[in-house]
Amino acid sequence: MTETAPRPTLEAVAALAGVSRATVSRVVNGGEGVREPLVQRVRRAVEELGYVPNRAARSLVTRRHDAVAVVIAEPETRVFADPFFGLQLRGISKELTAHDSQLVLLLTEGRDDHARVARYLAGGHVDGALVFSLHLDDPLPGLIRGAGVPTVFGGRPDWSDTSDRSVYVDSDNRGGARAAVRHLVSLGRKRIAHITGALDQTSAVDRLDGFRDVMGDADPRLIVESDFTPAGGERAMRELLDRRPDVDAVFAANDLTASGALRVLRECGRRVPEDVAVIGFDDMLPVADQTDPPLTTVRQDIEEMGRLMASLLLTGLDRGHRDKNAPDAPPGVILPTTLVRRGSA
Template sequence: MSSQVPTLEEVALAAGVSRSTASRAINGGSRVSSEAQAAVDDAVARLGFVPNRAARSLVTRRTNSVALVVPEPDERFLNDPFFAATLRGMNSVLKNSDLQLVLLIAKLDESAGRIAQYLRNGHVDGAIVVSHHRKDDLEGAIEASRLPAVFVGRPFHPFPGLRFVDVDNVAGGRMATEHLLRRGCTRIAHIAGPADMTSGEDRLAGFEEAVRAAGLEPGPVVRGDFTTATGAAAMEQVLAEDPTIDGVFAASDLMASGALQTLAAHGRRVPDDVAVIGYDDLGVADDTVPALTTIANPVVRMARHATEELLVTLGALSPDTLVGGDGDAPPIIEEDGHFVLAPVLVERASS
C-alpha cells in the first residue's frame, strides 16, 4: 500500500465504483445503492481515507462551522466576563464535535449590518447570538437567511420558530430588590441596563414591581451600559438626585463595582449606609470591596444549552446525548422553543 495519503480516486478504484459514486457515498449516501455504499465504506476503512473537508463542503454545502455573534466592539468583548462565560459554555459542547467556532464581533461605531450580511451569505452553518440590541435586527437577518440560530437572551423581535435561552430577568430584578427590602431599605435606587437590550428592560421591570408591591416609590433610576465606568457615573448621578438612598440595585456586577467605588469616594459605608446588590456572579462579585451580593446569571449553562439545541438542529448532536439537568440547579423551563432558567440570589457582604 502506498505511504501517501489515499485519494478519492484510489477509494473509487478499490471499491469498483466511479469517482462521483464514491464521493456521494462518503458525503451522505445520496442516490447510492446499498451495495456501492458497502463497497465504498470497506475501501475507506482499508485505505484509511480521510475526506477533504473543503471538497466535501462543495457537495454538502456545509461549512462545518458555527458562529458566535456578538454585536459589540472588541473592547467590550474582552473586558466583560459575560462573554468569557459564553465561550466556556459553547466550547464545552463544541469540543466533542468537528465544528469550528467563528467569532463575529462588531467594529467600533459600526451597525450590525456587516454581521447580518455575513450570516446571509452562508459562511456558517448556524449561529449563537448574544448581547443583541434592538437596532441590530439580527432576528430579521436570520429569518431572511433561514440560518439555524439560537439566541442567548430574549430577542426584541422574535419570529415563529426562533429559539432563545434566557434567565428570568424580571424575576431576577424582583428578587434583588426584595432582598434589599427585607434588609430594611426604604429608598432604593436602580442603575439600569441599556434601554435597547431586553435584559436591561426586564431587570428594571422586576425592580419596579418589587418596590411598588412594598408600597414604596422607586428611587432614582439611572441607566448605564453594563460597564464599570457607567456604573460609577450613574452612582454619582443617583447621589446628586437623592442623597438619602439606602439601597442600590445595579443591573450588572460591573456597574455595581463602579457604584461601590463612587460610594467609597463619597464616604458612604457599604452596607451600613447603603446596601448594594448586583447581577451576574461571573467572578467580579468576589473581588469587590466589600464582596458583592448578586443575582447569579447562569451564562455558561445558557450558552451550553443554546449550543446543544443548535447542534441538534444541524444533525451534529443526538438529542439522546444532551446534558439535561445540572445537579441541584433549577430546571430549564421550555415553551415553544423558548428556554428560561431561574435566577438565584447569592448573598455576600455588600448587603
C-alpha cells in the same frame, strides 16, 4: 511554512483495503450495512494512511458544512473587553465539538460589517448561526433573518416585531432582579434604589421590570438610569445620594455598575453593608469577588447559556433534516439565576 504534503484520498484507502470508494465512504460515515471483516480492513487502511475526509468535497455534495457561525455584534470595544463572550464561546465550543461542528467566528463593528456578515450568512457557507446582538435598535437581527439561515439568538431579541418567533436563550434577568430586591427587603431595607443598565438592551429592561415587580410603589427618584459601566455607576450613585440621602440599599444592574457605586459610597463615608446594602448582577469574576466588600450578586450561568444555544441550533438543524413537521422548538429558553451572598448585602 512547509509545503503541504499530498493528503490521502478515499480512493487511496479503497485501493489499500481492496474495496470500492463507496464502501470506504460507508465505513467512514458510520459503517452501516457493511460486514464486519470489511469494516475492519477499511478501518486499518484508514489508520495506516492517516486518512482524514476532505470536508470541502463532502459538503459539496451533502450541502451541509458542519460549521456554524457565531456572530458577535459589538459596537463598543468595551463590551468585548469583559469575560462574558469568552464564557459563552466556551460553552458553544464544547457543544459544537461534541457534534463535530466547526465554530466560525464573526465579529462586527459598524454598519458595513453588518452587510458583510449578512452576505456571508446568506452565502450558505454555514449550517446555522448563533447571534449576539445587544441593542434593541440593531439592524443585524433583521438582516440575518433575511439571510434565511437557521439562527438562535443570545439574549431575548426585541419583541417590537410581534410576528418574530426567533429562537433565543436568555438568563432569567427579571427573576434574578426580583430575587435580589426581595433579599434586600428581607434584610429590612426600606429605601431600595435601582441603578439601571443601558435601557436599549433587553437585559437592562428586564432587570428594571424585576425591580418594579417587587418595588412597584417605590419613589421614582429611587430609580436612576445608567449604562452598565463603572463610571456610569459612580455618576448614578452620586445622583442617588443627592436625591435620596436616606437610601439604604442599591440594586445595581450589573457588577461593574455596582463597583462604581461602592466606590462612591466609600468616598461619601457610607459603610457597606451597614448603612447601604449593595447587590450587583452577573457574578462577573474577577470583579465581584475583588470589590471591597465582596459583592453580593446574581449569578447567571453564561457558559451554559452558550452551550444551550448551540444545542438548540444543532437539534433544530437535525429536525429540519429528518422531519419538517416536528413541533416547533420553544421560541425562548430562560436559564435560572441564583443569588450569591457575599459581603455587600
